[in-house]
Amino acid sequence: MTANDNPDPLDGPAVTDARFAINMQRERERAGLSQADLVRNLREGNWQTVHQTTVSRIEKGERPVRLGEAMSIARALRVDLRHLLLEPDDAKVMASLDSAVKGLDGSYVAIVNRTDVWHSLRDSVENLLTTARASGHAEDEYPLPQAVSALRRTPSDAIAEGREQYEHEKQSEA
Structure with a gap:
């Protein structure tokens, strides 16, 4: 007996179409x-013959979706087609994970961009401090001590400080 001899009635095309419809609407x-x-996005993505009634019927489970249509819908929704085929609870978790990953990636890019700015400003402070010293300003004259202190800090220090703040807030919430 092979796996195809007794197909699982809970995993046929109708079930897949129903999952797709639920996930598509969500x-x-x-x-x-x-x-x-969504229709406007689909038409911009070259599915010219789509109508709102088509989207409505697919979401209500009244019309099965074709593979090419499913791919177009996934693209228009900016989701992976595989997520639209998962059990709805699994799809919800995967969508939340995808969103969290995008947020984390965005934060990482922001850190990289701010680090670039930090390096530029650090170079400027270093050059101006050298100029101030060469002009005979005393080491304790404002703002030289602040400049020296600022030059000791690094982006790694900022990340460590942010982590400490995060942990403190997390403990306060518990």
Whole structure:
């Protein structure tokens, strides 16, 4: 007996279509799109013959989705097609994970960009401090001590300080 001899009635095309419909609607709503907005996005993505009734019927489970249509819908919703085929609870977790990863990536890029600014400002402070010293300003004259102190700090220090703040806030919430 092979796996194909007794197909699982809970995993046929109708079940897959129902999962797709539930996940499609959830992702559309999560993106803040109306059905008309999704149709507009689909038409911009070269599915010219799509109508709002088509989207509505797919979401209600009244019309199965074709593979090419499913791919276009996933692209228009900016989600991985595989997420639209998962069990709805699993799809919800994966969508949340995807969103969290995008947020984390965005934070990382922001840190990289701010680090670039930090290095530029650090070079400027270093050059101006050298100029001030060469002009005979005393080491205790404002703002030389602050400049020396600022030059000792690094982006790694800022990350460590941010981590400490995060841990403190996390403990306060518990």
